[in-house]
Amino acid sequence: MDPRTPPPDLYGRPRADTFLRFLTAFGDRYSPALGGPLLRRNPRRPLSRPAPALRLVVAARRTVAADAVELTLADPSGGLLPPWQPGAHLRLTLPSGRERHYSLCGDPADRAAYRIAVRRLPDGGGGSAEVHDTVHPGTRLTVRRPRNGFAFCAEPAVLLLAGGIGVTPLLPMAREAQRHGLDWRLVHTGRSADTLPFAAELRALDPGRVHLRADDEHGGPPTGAELLAHAPRGAAVYCCGPAPMLAAVQRALDASPAAALHFERFGAAPVTDGAPFTVRLGAEGPDLAVPADRSALDVLREARPDLAHSCKQGFCGTCEVRLLAGTADHRDRRLTPEQRAAGALLPCVSRAAEGETLVLDL
Incomplete structure (x- = not known):
């Protein structure tokens, strides 16, 4: 017997070991490294669901710099808010339905309130202007729980x-x-x-x-x-x-x-390795040319100014559209392989090969 070949039995006996045979078959079927399907979810364990959004009230508002206001958000019933760590942000749904992300600037030890600050951006997408003009103490907002993509590691x-x-x-x-x-x-x-x-x-x-x-x-x-x-x-x-x-x-x-x-x-990184491609709005068009140095989202918003967006960096998912046809180069940091296979696409960062046409359902 080749010394590199494992014995058929754990103890070197000539007959096959039942447990080892079972273990090998299990690995062949379920190990991703061996090409088998992924382990199935335990059917007795319920599917995990995203945590429900928070309904918070603006408890206070103050000016913290020229064209910048701070909002203090609290649970209307006075309950404690979910914990967070430095670098975390909130996703707010504003009264208009716009969604925007704002970094938490308070103290993580204070579980009674969240603090955010918003600067008015004259050339922005309207979210900052809405906060400044319409969000005041007593306004109720839907808020997604804190998420952190800029974690503080507390190096010495x-x-x-x-x-x-x-x-x-x-x-x-x-x-x-x-x-x-x-x-x-x-x-x-x-x-x-x-x-x-x-x-x-x-x-x-x-x-x-x-x-x-x-x-x-x-x-x-x-x-x-x-x-x-x-x-x-x-x-x-x-x-x-x-x-x-x-x-x-x-x-x-x-x-x-x-x-x-x-x-x-603050915003999306400049496109440095893109190629020109085309996005088609529905099966009948129109076709929109996406230059090598611009994002598909920017081009789409010229035709559809009301297209929702927020981070422009591929992590919030606000601008998600459905891909009907074409091969996309997904560059986001949010969608799972299953979501991409089902047609989800984030046009703020995703692209296509030169000459490719992506057909989108907006």
Whole structure:
């Protein structure tokens, strides 16, 4: 017998072992590595269902910077809210039906309320304007429970870089770093001093660790090297802000004292590896050309301005449409293989090969 061939029995006996035969057959059938189907769900275990949305009331509203307001959301009955960690965000359904994501900026230890801050964006999709114009104390909102795609790992040395309203997920991180005695720094940049939310709250944590920088006082925005010069040696950098700020930090990282970078974007990353393709609205069209440097969502919204969207980064699922025909290059971070096979598509990030036509049911 070839010494590399396992014996037919666990103890080397010439006859086959019943248990080993059963185990092999089970593995052949159910192990994904061997090409068998995935393990079936236990039929006696009920299917898991997503947690129900929360119905919260705006308990307070205050101005925290020029064109930025903070909302405090609470359970109308006074109950405790689900826990969360620094970096988490909420998905709000606004009175109009629009859905928007906002980072939690309060204290995770406070289970009585959630705090978010919203800056009015004149060239946005209307969500921020709706919050500023129509959401006031007493307004009730449907809120999806906190989710975290920007988790804080509490490394021993930390640099937090915030651009404008991007301070919202970093404020709880600063509290956490202070609470645990980490070696942390925070740099908050913006067009002018009055556009920097929570300046007093940040200074109250530890004024020696917080640097507020207004562009109009320094002749323009900071360079990536200037921002990273505040990093303790070997620090993990957490950055949230506009795309130019993030790009500058990424370019300067290797030459800085920092060791790692975590980031959250305000909007979608620029398309750098796309090819032109076509989206067709229904079987009869019309056909819309998607250039190599634009997203399908941007093109679709020119034809259908009311098409729902939010994060534009492929994780919230708000812009989901149904793919009727064509081969898509799925680039999202939300849909499961089963959902994609059933026709789900997120046009904010997903694309197709050059010359391909994706037929969509909107």
